[in-house]
Amino acid sequence: MRRLLIAAGGLLAMCWRQSPGKTLAAVGLMIASGTAMPLAGISLRQLVNAALDGRIGEAVLLGVLIAVLLIAALTCSHFAHIAYYELAELNMLRYNHQLITLANGSSSLEAHENPEYADRLTVLEREVLQTRNTLQALLATSGLAFGMLLTAVMLAFLHPVLFLLPLLAVPPILAGRRAEQIVDASRGRTAEPTRRALNLVHLTTASATAKELKVFQLEDEVRRRHSELWDLTSGDLWRAQRRATLLRALSQLVFATGYVSAVLLVAHGAITGRSTVGDVVLVVVLASQVNSQVAQVVALVPDLQRLSGVDRRLRELQDALGRPAPAPPPAPDAGTAAPDRLRSGITLRGLSFAYPGTEALVLRDVDLHLPAGATVAVVGENGAGKSSLVKMLCGFYRPTHGDILVDGTPLRAIPSKTWHARMSAGFQDFARYEFVVRQTVGVGDLPRESSESAVVEALRRAHAEDVLAPLPDGLGTQLGKSYSDGAELSGGQWQKLALGRAFMRDRPLLLVLDEPTAALDAEAEDALFKRYITQARKIAADGGITLLVSHRFSTISTADMIVVVADGRVAEAGDHGELIRRGGLYAELYALQARGYR
Numbered sequence: 094m095r096r097l098l099i100a101a102g103g104l105l106a107m108c109w110r111q112s113p114g115k116t117l118a119a120v121g122l123m124i125a126s127g128t129a130m131p132l133a134g135i136s137l138r139q140l141v142n143a144a145l146d147g148r149i150g151e152a153v154l155l156g157v158l159i160a161v162l163l164i165a166a167l168t169c170s171h172f173a174h175i176a177y178y179e180l181a182e183l184n185m186l187r188y189n190h191q192l193i194t195l196a197n198g199s200s201s202l203e204a205h206e207n208p209e210y211a212d213r214l215t216v217l218e219r220e221v222l223q224t225r226n227t228l229q230a231l232l233a234t235s236g237l238a239f240g241m242l243l244t245a246v247m248l249a250f251l252h253p254v255l256f257l258l259p260l261l262a263v264p265p266i267l268a269g270r271r272a273e274q275i276v277d278a279s280r281g282r283t284a285e286p287t288r289r290a291l292n293l294v295h296l297t298t299a300s301a302t303a304k305e306l307k308v309f310q311l312e313d314e315v316r317r318r319h320s321e322l323w324d325l326t327s328g329d330l331w332r333a334q335r336r337a338t339l340l341r342a343l344s345q346l347v348f349a350t351g352y353v354s355a356v357l358l359v360a361h362g363a364i365t366g367r368s369t370v371g372d373v374v375l376v377v378v379l380a381s382q383v384n385s386q387v388a389q390v391v392a393l394v395p396d397l398q399r400l401s402g403v404d405r406r407l408r409e410l411q412d413a414l415g416r417p418a419p420a421p422p423p424a425p426d427a428g429t430a431a432p433d434r435l436r437s438g439i440t441l442r443g444l445s446f447a448y449p450g451t452e453a454l455v456l457r458d459v460d461l462h463l464p465a466g467a468t469v470a471v472v473g474e475n476g477a478g479k480s481s482l483v484k485m486l487c488g489f490y491r492p493t494h495g496d497i498l499v500d501g502t503p504l505r506a507i508p509s510k511t512w513h514a515r516m517s518a519g520f521q522d523f524a525r526y527e528f529v530v531r532q533t534v535g536v537g538d539l540p541r542e543s544s545e546s547a548v549v550e551a552l553r554r555a556h557a558e559d560v561l562a563p564l565p566d567g568l569g570t571q572l573g574k575s576y577s578d579g580a581e582l583s584g585g586q587w588q589k590l591a592l593g594r595a596f597m598r599d600r601p602l603l604l605v606l607d608e609p610t611a612a613l614d615a616e617a618e619d620a621l622f623k624r625y626i627t628q629a630r631k632i633a634a635d636g637g638i639t640l641l642v643s644h645r646f647s648t649i650s651t652a653d654m655i656v657v658v659a660d661g662r663v664a665e666a667g668d669h670g671e672l673i674r675r676g677g678l679y680a681e682l683y684a685l686q687a688r689g690y691r
Contacts, residue, residue: 100401108177118173123170123173123235123236126165126169128239135247135375180228216284217410268343275336283325431512437501438467439499440498440501443460444459444461444495445492446485455661456481458662459662459663460663461663469638473644478658488513499602520608525572537598538597554593555592602637605640645686646682651669
């Protein structure tokens with residue numbers, strides 16, 4: 094209950110920040126709607142007694158008052174809807190902003206790569222869509238609370254024992270809350286299979302996977318797996334809903350018993366002359382209203398519980414993703430700003446790393462110096478640790494042990510946003526921004542996003558100008574199938590635009606090209622790598638380091654430095670000629686690949 098009150102207070106505070114006037118109007122109208130019916134009940138009691146006593150004029154006025162109160166009960170909630178609907182939409186946008194911040198607000202990739210957090214985000218994405226209903230439920234509950242309080246006072250006035258009747262609403266409310274907890278726990282348990290099932294649906298509707306599904310005849314297999322996952326999910330949810338329904342039914346039986354007893358008590362009083370006929374009518378009306386109020390509260394409990402669940406999960410993710418990763422304390426003389434240019438370079442000293450929540454080291458005891466102005470190629474077999482090394486240099490994770498020094502300054506002492514602003518990157522798993530071409534490339538340097546000359550120059554550096562030729566509106570062409578007139582590109586064309594994005598910044602301290610030509614053939618990749626190394630010489634003028642990650646050894650032979658990663662360690666480092674002369678792992682792998690291309 095305490096968490097629900099905190100969540101309700103937070104939602105109302107959010108509404109107040111959006112619009113104090115609309116918030117006051119919505120709350121006031123819902124309270125008026127909730128109290129109108131009990132007031133109509135007491136007016137009906139007076140009308141019946143006046144009519145029986147022959148006070149016709151008074152009875153007529155009371156009849157008009159009852160009509161006004163009934164109209165108010167029916168219409169106030171409708172007018173409140175006008176006020177709170179816009180608030181609900183704005184609140185949903187606010188929740189979405191919070192989700193975006195949680196997933197992307199830190200330098201770490203943990204929110205995306207940790208399955209536990211991914212499951213929580215999946216549940217939150219679904220639940221946030223229901224936040225429109227939670228505000229309505231909260232406002233309706235506030236109106237019902239006032240109505241139930243007024244009803245309880247009136248019943249106590251008729252007979253002290255009747256004051257207990259509203260208390261019989263407590264079991265249904267508590268049972269409804271417990272029932273929703275059962276269902277909410279089921280949602281949490283089924284988050285992971287739900288996410289997997291939704292991923293299968295995405296696979297079947299994405300153009301990138303359609304060809305494989307047809308060639309390998311995977312349609313039935315995907316359907317089978319999808320059915321198994323949904324059977325698992327729906328079975329758990331059905332069992333939870335069945336338990337919740339039984340709990341609610343038993344609690345309603347308790348209230349029904351009290352309802353019948355209250356009517357019989359007042360009816361007996363009327364027979365013995367201790368009560369009036371109007372009292373009997375009033376208790377029937379009020380008892381009926383209590384029943385209706387309880388039913389409404391029970392119906393609103395799931396939405397209120399959902400509000401509590403959204404608030405709880407948001408707080409849990411904020412606490413989890415906001416906690417600092419283990420790291421040595423900053424050096425006393427550590428700076429807090431990235432240098433304007435690199436003079437010494439980037440040094441990895443005794444670096445070891447395990448992903449959060451695991452103990453297995455994916456990098457261990459890495460000692461490496463990347464000289465300022467150098468073009469550095471990182472090679473190694475799949476799973477060797479290349480991607481983890483790149484993530485560390487990008488500041489996406491902090492070392493478990495050891496440190497990364499940028500011109501002697503620990504990277505952990507440099508704010509992540511400051512570091513990211515001084516680097517650029519083109520990743521193998523690049524994003525496909527469905528913007529116009531100019532923006533798709535230009536977002537690589539937001540201050541110059543709208544500069545056509547800067548975008549064209551970035552595409553030239555990436556050797557990607559040819560992407561523009563077939564596009565109907567050149568840089569102004571809308572991309573993506575989300576738009577009816579959007580142009581769809583091939584995988585290679587999308588990757589070239591991503592590379593153009595990576596070359597938007599003129600003077601990065603670190604340029605990462607992680608398998609930047611994976612969607613291209615070997616000959617095109619070789620030509621592009623040579624061009625990228627030429628571009629890297631220009632970056633080197635400011636001490637910038639270009640980091641090339643590739644699985645093709647022949648394309649990076651002209652790099653200033655080649656780092657060979659194996660089993661999470663740096664196996665060897667040097668230029669191509671030096672590594673060949675050593676006859677170590679690099680020479681062996683280079684020879685194997687060379688024979689494969691003959």
